Amino acid sequence: MKIAIVGATGEVGRMMISCLEELNLQPDLLDLYASAKSQGTMQYYQDRPLEVMELNKESLKQAYDYVFFSAGGGVARAFAPIAAKHSALVIDNSSAFRNDAEIPLVVPQINSDLLQGYQGIVANPNCSTIQMVLPLAVLDQAFGLRKVVVSTYQAVSGSGHSGIETLEKQRRGGCVKGSYPEIIDLNVIPQIGVFLDSGYSTEEEKMLFETRKILRNDAIQVSATTVRVPVNYGHSNAVYAEFAREVDLQLAATLLKQAPAIQFHENSYITPLAIGNSNDAHVCRLRYGVDTYSVAFWNVGHNVRIGAAANAVNILVAHAKANGKL
Numbered sequence: 099m100k101i102a103i104v105g106a107t108g109e110v111g112r113m114m115i116s117c118l119e120e121l122n123l124q125p126d127l128l129d130l131y132a133s134a135k136s137q138g139t140m141q142y143y144q145d146r147p148l149e150v151m152e153l154n155k156e157s158l159k160q161a162y163d164y165v166f167f168s169a170g171g172g173v174a175r176a177f178a179p180i181a182a183k184h185s186a187l188v189i190d191n192s193s194a195f196r197n198d199a200e201i202p203l204v205v206p207q208i209n210s211d212l213l214q215g216y217q218g219i220v221a222n223p224n225c226s227t228i229q230m231v232l233p234l235a236v237l238d239q240a241f242g243l244r245k246v247v248v249s250t251y252q253a254v255s256g257s258g259h260s261g262i263e264t265l266e267k268q269r270r271g272g273c274v275k276g277s278y279p280e281i282i283d284l285n286v287i288p289q290i291g292v293f294l295d296s297g298y299s300t301e302e303e304k305m306l307f308e309t310r311k312i313l314r315n316d317a318i319q320v321s322a323t324t325v326r327v328p329v330n331y332g333h334s335n336a337v338y339a340e341f342a343r344e345v346d347l348q349l350a351a352t353l354l355k356q357a358p359a360i361q362f363h364e365n366s367y368i369t370p371l372a373i374g375n376s377n378d379a380h381v382c383r384l385r386y387g388v389d390t391y392s393v394a395f396w397n398v399g400h401n402v403r404i405g406a407a408a409n410a411v412n413i414l415v416a417h418a419k420a421n422g423k424l
């Protein structure tokens with residue numbers, strides 16, 4: 099199998115390498131691309147040394163089986179269509195293609211059927227959305243999801259490596275705002291992305307549109323408040339959800355316990371620090387909401403793993419299995 103990673107030196111790109119290693123996948127070729135700044139730097143795949151190459155228009159005019167993009171929307175828009183012409187599948191982590199009707203937006207545990215026979219660009223959803231839709235998809239199937247109200251508590255690594263550097267510098271006494279509109283250390287900032295005419299931010303709109311697209315139901319209502327917090331890794335969501343049918347809380351708990359890629363904590367709660375290197379969406383504090391047609395729960399996921407790299411690698415695996423490559 100021939101694989102390329104664009105953005106291989108970033109938070110998500112490096113984690114993609116780790117996730118592929120953890121699967122013990124043995125690619126015949128693994129090409130790593132980044133900006134001119136990183137050209138010639140070395141990374142390792144297990145014990146294989148790999149030199150990072152500068153991305154240019156010629157780089158992706160060769161046939162890879164899978165090309166991962168984790169270098170932002172601009173790079174994806176400029177280079178992903180070139181890669182898609184020459185390679186079987188392009189998996190993009192940015193928001194560049196997520197709203198395109200003809201581009202699948204995939205969380206394999208929910209809608210891997212979209213990968214059967216598919217070639218071209220696949221979009222990897224937004225980090226806080228992936229960890230939330232995994233449990234919501236389970237509850238939707240059982241009770242018919244109608245409405246979601248969610249507040250997020252999002253780690254600084256969600257802004258890329260510069261987010262971590264910003265927090266670390268402020269921790270050491272610096273007062274440069276860096277990646278954020280306000281000081282993030284010892285603070286919380288209720289803005290992720292830019293504000294739209296609706297009053298919601300772009301990150302909040304992503305949680306609406308992407309939830310509807312992944313669950314294939316445009317009638318689902320989502321009101322999100324997305325908040326940056328001084329945590330390095332791990333997003334948390336406080337989720338309230340309403341359903342068409344009355345919820346049997348015990349059945350909900352059983353279904354969540356049995357679902358793939360979900361860890362359900364029945365009698366305890368979980369924090370971003372406690373999830374470690376888990377690739378699962380964690381759910382705890384499940385309880386009724388305002389009545390028996392609604393629930394509330396606390397939801398934690400590693401934003402760079404399940405929120406980005408692990409889901410992207412899961413897409414590769416699901417596509418490869420569905421199309422006879424694994």
Ligand SMILES: NC(=O)c1ccc[n+]([C@@H]2O[C@H](COP(=O)([O-])OP(=O)(O)OC[C@H]3O[C@@H](n4cnc5c(N)ncnc54)[C@H](OP(=O)(O)O)[C@@H]3O)[C@@H](O)[C@H]2O)c1
Nearest residue numbers: 105107108109110132133136168169170192256258259406
């Ligand atoms: N971090 C998360 O939790 C998360 C979650 C979901 C989705 N995403 C998305 O994933 C993407 C990457 O995020 P990240 O957190 O990994 O960011 P990051 O840490 O800032 O890394 C960005 C990567 O893009 C590369 N890059 C930048 N400009 C480039 C260019 N012109 N040509 C080639 N490569 C270029 C960088 O290379 P250099 O090192 O050479 O500059 C680096 O490898 C973004 O679209 C982001 O929205 C991130």
